[in-house]
Amino acid sequence: MEAIPFNKPHLTGRELDFIRQAHENGQLAGDGPFTAKCHGWLEENLKSPKALLTHSCTAALEMAALLADLKPGDEVILPSYTFVSTANAFALRGAVPVFVDVRPDTLNLDEAKIEEALTPRTRALVPVHYAGVACEMDPILELARRRGLLVVEDAAQGICAQYRGRPLGSLGHLGALSFHETKNIISGEGGALLVNDPAFADRSEIIREKGTNRKKFFRGQVDKYTWVDLGSSYLPGEIVAAFLWAQMQEARRITAKRLQIWDYYHRAFAHAEKKGLARRPIVPDHCQHNAHLYYLLLPDLQRRTALIAHLKARGIQAVFHYVPLDSSEFGRRCGRAGGSLENTRDLSSRLVRLPLWVDMEIEKEASAVVEAVLDFLK
Numbered sequence: 471m472e473a474i475p476f477n478k479p480h481l482t483g484r485e486l487d488f489i490r491q492a493h494e495n496g497q498l499a500g501d502g503p504f505t506a507k508c509h510g511w512l513e514e515n516l517k518s519p520k521a522l523l524t525h526s527c528t529a530a531l532e533m534a535a536l537l538a539d540l541k542p543g544d545e546v547i548l549p550s551y552t553f554v555s556t557a558n559a560f561a562l563r564g565a566v567p568v569f570v571d572v573r574p575d576t577l578n579l580d581e582a583k584i585e586e587a588l589t590p591r592t593r594a595l596v597p598v599h600y601a602g603v604a605c606e607m608d609p610i611l612e613l614a615r616r617r618g619l620l621v622v623e624d625a626a627q628g629i630c631a632q633y634r635g636r637p638l639g640s641l642g643h644l645g646a647l648s649f650h651e652t653k654n655i656i657s658g659e660g661g662a663l664l665v666n667d668p669a670f671a672d673r674s675e676i677i678r679e680k681g682t683n684r685k686k687f688f689r690g691q692v693d694k695y696t697w698v699d700l701g702s703s704y705l706p707g708e709i710v711a712a713f714l715w716a717q718m719q720e721a722r723r724i725t726a727k728r729l730q731i732w733d734y735y736h737r738a739f740a741h742a743e744k745k746g747l748a749r750r751p752i753v754p755d756h757c758q759h760n761a762h763l764y765y766l767l768l769p770d771l772q773r774r775t776a777l778i779a780h781l782k783a784r785g786i787q788a789v790f791h792y793v794p795l796d797s798s799e800f801g802r803r804c805g806r807a808g809g810s811l812e813n814t815r816d817l818s819s820r821l822v823r824l825p826l827w828v829d830m831e832i833e834k835e836a837s838a839v840v841e842a843v844l845d846f847l848k
């Protein structure tokens with residue numbers, strides 16, 4: 471059998487046609503017709519008042535940090551178990567990342583541990599929806615309301631997932647999405663900022679357009695545009711948007727196929743979990759996940775390392791995930807722990823991610839992965 475990669479980008483079949491159309495439209499720079507289509511899809515399907523495509527989720531988070539008006543020394547609450555962009559976006563503004571532990575079930579930010587990490591300098595909460603499974607947003611939003619804090623959802627992995635019937639990315643004041651090639655819906659690189667609080671609507675456009683009021687000029691609201699605020703070039707080009715538009719049109723089918731593979735894995739490893747050989751992902755009943763990834767938690771680091779090596783020997787690429795940010799060189803310099811991080815330490819050392827991609831055949835690749843894992847676990 472051929473080697474089984476961890477990820478393989480999916481084509482719907484219309485991407486190249488839409489890219490050709492973008493060229494024929496005569497506009498390849500950002501904010502053309504395909505960008506408008508993508509904005510409309512996000513606003514309709516994610517119930518967000520305003521969506522803005524960006525060249526990455528990192529860019530969307532950086533825009534959120536600018537909108538937050540953070541000053542050096544301000545603090546931002548986030549999990550240590552996340553990608554570096556979650557912290558970098560705020561550290562770039564001089565803010566201090568305060569790392570809070572994750573829940574043992576979902577590996578999401580533990581809402582019960584946030585309040586003890588707050589100080590008078592806290593300005594924002596950044597819940598990260600790990601594996602497309604929602605954080606407990608109701609208590610997080612209520613805490614933010616009581617304490618006057620901004621909520622920025624890092625929904626990089628959350629497209630087409632929901633919390634109590636509400637799309638991820640649409641619950642906080644701001645939300646950030648990713649369309650990186652490893653995500654469910656892709657454009658190679660790409661992202662979006664969801665502006666759910668109308669108070670940020672105008673300024674978000676300005677920040678995205680290098681700090682100018684160019685959008686108002688094109689709408690005829692001003693007779694010329696000029697530099698009015700901080701900003702940068704956060705727009706993706708129309709080629710990226712055209713590719714993404716093809717993916718968005720197939721979002722329901724893509725999600726359904728990923729869920730089939732996820733469910734197959736989940737059933738296949740149920741007996742191993744009962745025997746205490748590995749733990750499967752936990753998805754609360756009120757969370758509708760999107761099968762972004764499938765992982766197993768092994769008993770310890772040694773077993774995790776051995777399983778990855780075992781699969782590699784069979785031509786199967788399985789990988790671990792985040793190294794906790796608070797333990798990194800720069801994380802120790804620019805951030806601090808907001809309490810004990812025992813779950814973060816423990817779970818991050820035991821987690822292994824299995825291959826999962828849209829065109830994966832259950833009878834072929836997925837079954838081979840299951841066979842190899844069970845052979846190791848027995």
